Amino acid sequence: MDPVHPWLDPIEVRRLAERLLLPVHEPAVQVTDAGFGEQFVGYSPVQPLGSLTAMQEAAPQPLVAVAIQPTPPPTPVVVQAPPPPPVPAPVEPPPVPQAVAIAQPEPEPVPVGIVAPAPRPEARGPFLDRVGRFRDWLHHHFDASGIFLLDREGAVIFDESGHGKLHFLARSLAVAARRPGGAPANVHVKVGAAATLEVIPVDTPYGCIVLGAVVPSPMEPAAVASVMDALRSVASPQG
Amino acid sequence: MGKTTLSINLAHAFARAGVRTLLVDADPQGSVGLSLTRQSRLLAGFYDFLADPGIPLDRLIVPTRLETFSLVASGQASDYESGGGMAGSYLARVRAFLRAVTARGFDLCILDTAAGLFGVTGDVIASSDSVLIPQQAEPLGIRSVPKMLEGLNRLRVMNPRLSVLGVVLTMVQQDLAESMEAAHALRQLLPQDLVLQTMVPRDALFVRASARGLPVGVLEDGHGAQAVFDAMRAEIEAKFDIRGHRPLVHG
Numbered sequence: 001m002d003p004v005h006p007w008l009d010p011i012e013v014r015r016l017a018e019r020l021l022l023p024v025h026e027p028a029v030q031v032t033d034a035g036f037g038e039q040f041v042g043y044s045p046v047q048p049l050g051s052l053t054a055m056q057e058a059a060p061q062p063l064v065a066v067a068i069q070p071t072p073p074p075t076p077v078v079v080q081a082p083p084p085p086p087v088p089a090p091v092e093p094p095p096v097p098q099a100v101a102i103a104q105p106e107p108e109p110v111p112v113g114i115v116a117p118a119p120r121p122e123a124r125g126p127f128l129d130r131v132g133r134f135r136d137w138l139h140h141h142f143d144a145s146g147i148f149l150l151d152r153e154g155a156v157i158f159d160e161s162g163h164g165k166l167h168f169l170a171r172s173l174a175v176a177a178r179r180p181g182g183a184p185a186n187v188h189v190k191v192g193a194a195a196t197l198e199v200i201p202v203d204t205p206y207g208c209i210v211l212g213a214v215v216p217s218p219m220e221p222a223a224v225a226s227v228m229d230a231l232r233s234v235a236s237p238q239g
Numbered sequence: 240m241g242k243t244t245l246s247i248n249l250a251h252a253f254a255r256a257g258v259r260t261l262l263v264d265a266d267p268q269g270s271v272g273l274s275l276t277r278q279s280r281l282l283a284g285f286y287d288f289l290a291d292p293g294i295p296l297d298r299l300i301v302p303t304r305l306e307t308f309s310l311v312a313s314g315q316a317s318d319y320e321s322g323g324g325m326a327g328s329y330l331a332r333v334r335a336f337l338r339a340v341t342a343r344g345f346d347l348c349i350l351d352t353a354a355g356l357f358g359v360t361g362d363v364i365a366s367s368d369s370v371l372i373p374q375q376a377e378p379l380g381i382r383s384v385p386k387m388l389e390g391l392n393r394l395r396v397m398n399p400r401l402s403v404l405g406v407v408l409t410m411v412q413q414d415l416a417e418s419m420e421a422a423h424a425l426r427q428l429l430p431q432d433l434v435l436q437t438m439v440p441r442d443a444l445f446v447r448a449s450a451r452g453l454p455v456g457v458l459e460d461g462h463g464a465q466a467v468f469d470a471m472r473a474e475i476e477a478k479f480d481i482r483g484h485r486p487l488v489h490g
Contacts, residue, residue: 008381008382008384008385008428009385010427010428012385013384013385013388013428013429014428014429014430016385016388016389016392017388017428017429017430017433018430019388019392020388020391020392020395020403020433021403021430021432021433023399024395024396024399024401025399175396175397176396176397178396
């Protein structure tokens with residue numbers, strides 16, 4: 001009896017092996033602006049998010065990245081949160097928080113299993129206005145802070161975090177989590193005792209846009225799916 | 240899988256050829272250190288470097304009688320690592336280690352990793368220029384090849400410059416039909432370029448060399464075995480131009 005072939009699919013093995021011999025397309029990611037020192041080993045989970053610089057100097061802590069599938073669960077969402085009140089476009093740019101605030105008191109976190117409705121599509125306006133409403137929606141429903149958007153080249157489209165290191169981290173995670181030919185998948189990484197950087201790449205008509213947001217805990221797949229839909233809508237030229 | 244034997248003797252073959260070689264024990268079980276230095280469990284090593292940015296590489300390097308051959312033991316901080324963990328946890332530190340190796344002037348760094356493609360092993364592969372895969376010539380081992388190929392393809396997304404030097408058949412028993420059949424089956428399955436021609440035989444010499452804490456080529460009757468690793472070195476050199484820093488990793 002053949003000791004090997006009954007356990008293997010030779011065509012699949014051959015395909016996998018031949019892929020290893022092909023060059024891999026290297027995405028053009030700018031790493032020179034990241035601001036990481038050579039000693040950077042990740043964020044300390046015990047430091048408050050108010051001092052990212054201090055975190056870098058803290059004792060090294062393992063960085064835990066978990067990729068989850070962006071597909072929502074097959075069952076319908078159990079509870080729907082009430083629609084958010086209409087939010088006017090911001091008159092002036094939002095203040096850049098000194099901290100990637102886990103201490104922001106007001107926003108109500110969305111309980112597990114609840115998907116917040118996306119910002120109202122009828123109120124479109126210019127792109128940055130839509131992004132502003134999207135940001136407010138994330139603040140309100142997911143207790144998110146430090147929100148930023150990167151374009152397919154890794155350049156910053158929108159940022160309230162003020163931290164290039166978070167951009168770099170998000171960029172790296174998004175690239176690492178992306179499988180050739182596959183749909184973009186979200187990744188999250190713990191950046192503080194009660195803070196997780198959620199990285200959500202979304203394919204849009206303008207290419208892949210990467211959303212980064214600091215949330216109190218990793219987002220549920222259904223919530224990720226709703227954020228993806230909302231961002232896709234925000235980034236679409238037509239509603 | 241014979242990876243430690245392969246790492247030690249291949250590193251020795253490169254060092255004998257004048258390549259400044261650093262052999263790093265990146266396996267928490269510390270087999271390279273145990274094989275070559277009696278005091279290895281007391282030495283600071285690779286995992287201490289990962290855990291403590293304050294430890295310089297120079298403190299970890301153990302010289303050997305061969306000027307071009309140095310070692311880094313697994314270290315004291317490796318105990319907690321046996322569970323593996325998520326790849327990515329130590330990526331920055333592994334890369335810092337390799338930068339330090341380059342700065343120290345080594346031509347080649349061979350890292351003997353723990354089996355599997357997760358945890359620190361994943362980080363090492365995601366930081367290396369090339370990977371060599373020891374594969375025991377027996378049917379059970381060959382059946383795991385698809386998983387390994389899948390894992391390497393994933394890691395190449397993280398490290399697009401990773402070159403797969405190929406699979407090395409180890410512990411080959413010429414007098415055992417199952418072993419030879421398994422070796423043959425692997426060559427049938429994989430593209431020719433992905434399986435090295437040189438195979439490492441199962442040989443009592445390796446056990447004797449390990450007992451004395453020496454590469455097999457140093458034994459009085461080790462010339463035949465040394466020739467195997469010299470041939471493998473030549474085969475790898477033909478695949479990969481070893482100039483400057485070229486970290487290799489064995490999984």
